[in-house]
Amino acid sequence: MFYEIANVGGLLAMNDRVASGGALSVFVVYVLAVLFIAWLSNRTASSREFLSEYFLGSRSLGMWAFALTFAATSASGGTFIGFPSIVYSSGWVVALWIGGYMIVPIVALGLMGKRLNHVARLGESITLPDVVRDRFESPLLGTVSTVLIVFFMVFNLIAQFKSGAVILQTLLESEPAFHAVSDWFGAQIRDVSLLGDAAGKPSYLLCLMMFAFVVIIYTAYGGFRAVVWTDVMQGLVMVAGVLFLLPLTIWAVGGLDKATREMAEMTPPHHVRLRIQVAQSPTESSVVIPNNSWLIQESNGVRQVFRTKLRCEIPLGSSLAQCLLANESTNEIPAIELTYDKHIESQAATKLSQPVHIEVVDRVPYKFGANQPGVYVTAPGPDPEKIDGFLPINLAISFFLMWTFSTAGQPSGMVRLMAFNNTQTFRRAIFTVSIYFSLIYFPIVVIFCCARVLLPGWETEPDRIMPEMAQATSTLAGMPWLAGLLLAAPFAAVMSTMDSFLLMISSSVVRDIYQRNFNPDVSETNIKRITYATTFIVGFCGMILAINPSRLLQDIIIFTTTGLSTTFLVAVFLALYWPRFNLPGVLSAIFAGFGSHVALYLFGTLSHPAYKITPFEPGGVHPFVLGTAISLVVSVGVTLLTGPPPTSLVRKYFGRPKPHK
């Protein structure tokens, strides 16, 4: 899933309540397991041809390995944080938003899988640039592909390092032992000027180093096989988390039927700004109103229920609450106001040390769906900002196309398609991934629709809904250990995505740049040393760049995630299936895909009032869909206008000798 964690702070809430020691145990068991897997992989690898084993597992992936590595790599942290928050905020329409995933396994694996594996075997190719380079016998093409893959992957790698470190930080934050080590570490690095702002964030830095250490070690030491086996473990953790949560949630809410009927009557909250006052200024200590506090006011028989978005405080000598908003102090506290009668009547207020008086300074209803019952069970779904709702029909089509084909165009997925061992494995894997995605995505929609009924008012911080639900349901069921398992799911998702990126970059450097261009005769021992060193150095550089990640990183990641698919989907697809496709055609497919993707983002960013990195989406069409269409039209046009490819190449990849009659 290609959107990233916007706010992993939600995990903090969950971790606060996971029994002390539980989080640390989850982490330690996890690390030991992945290191064991890496050791096992390295032992298996010792008898095999090194590069093919290290980067492709000797093309010997069995069914479970192939299916789960494909599924786990495509699920990132966003699957467990961002996606649930969207379901919670918009209701049943999100089933349509994610609906494309029903056909993703058949398209992403079936569209090119068999042919790509076949062609990679014909050309003895190990990496994706290998495939296109051999297919067109063009070193230039190999180099262009390598540079573009490394360009996109490096941004992703840094972002994944950051996400992993933040998740680990929230996981360990409540551990006293971690605090002691972090304080000691903070004292050691306080004066290290090279670290910049990071010197003031020792716990982030410590977690970054631990996370990077584990991932770099197991990826560098174990190679592709270790990455795949850890993906299998991580994939199982993810599906287990969802499958525990689903029945618990339906049981807790009293049946899905009941939950949906209640959703049908709900109306979206208003976003408000409040002036919160006390009758008497505090004299001994300030009054603190934590974020997500429920404030209730009744006047003239009308009950109003508010929930604060930020922590605010009424300082000594003052009667007005203030909070920090974008680094500035303000008396207008952002909050939401409930509009659904049943929740208004049943909600209890958060206990404060003094009663408060509330005045609504500003009230902003949803642009679509305000005061409209049924909006959570129909399309296009409520939206606070867009007047045509969350998912107008053109966006629904666009997302259906985008999920399906952008997954098919990811180079990390294509590498896996080159690695399965036989067609039997391939067939079973498509079926397994179909079932796997059905067990993950649709149940998440059901779970977080129910969450609207169980836990109202999280529009204040929707990213926290996953940990809150995990906590609420596991407490209800009397199984607190379950919260630990559910906490491991997003961590597993980040790890399984980033180890693949690390290996992709390393294989590009060793195979596509060094061996192909500089030293084809390199010995087995040397290539082994160089590969280990490169994986280690690439990982280490990623970690260094994640120490002080740019604030733009989160925005850049949106740009890079579908960029790879836009650049490579048409090029690889036509290379596999169109004998007439030639070198100018494939180059134009790559450059048109890449160019249109960059142009759409550049135009969108320049048109944004605050120059935020956003794509230009004419008619609501996703940039991936538009970029891919442009890439297809341009490459077909260029191919037909230029000469046919050499017969020897067509014969090698599409033909067989003709027997005499």
Added chain:
Amino acid sequence: MCGNRRGSGRWSLDAVIAPKTSHPTAHQMNFDDNAWEYDPEFLRARAEMWSVLWLFLTSMIWTIGWSYFAGYQKLTEDEAKNISLLWGMPTWVFWGIFVPWITIDFVAIWFCFFYLQDSQTIDSEAAPVTSHSGTERLKASLAQQAKD
């Protein structure tokens, strides 16, 4: 590449297009180096690719079409109170997303186990490489490319 494979019997095993009974074995085949035809494995893979695209199109038309006509609606307060559900879902979600999703899982059974055909090239090379031959072959192929 083709020449190297002549003796391996690989071509002889493929009977995707030609009827099995009339397909010659490797020893019976008499190849002409300059004459070639489309590999039946490629033709079969291309046909399967088209099937994938048709499946995609069908699922998209079903899902988007059904949801568009049944899901995009504004409910009155009474309609919202008496909404019709199936298995706890709004009916448009049930018929427009849940049913096609489950159907595709069943279609996947047919697609994977009854429709997709084996590839001789992939299956005959299934055994993992156990020597350094991969590097050797790569070197040879690079040398050949340089010569060409």
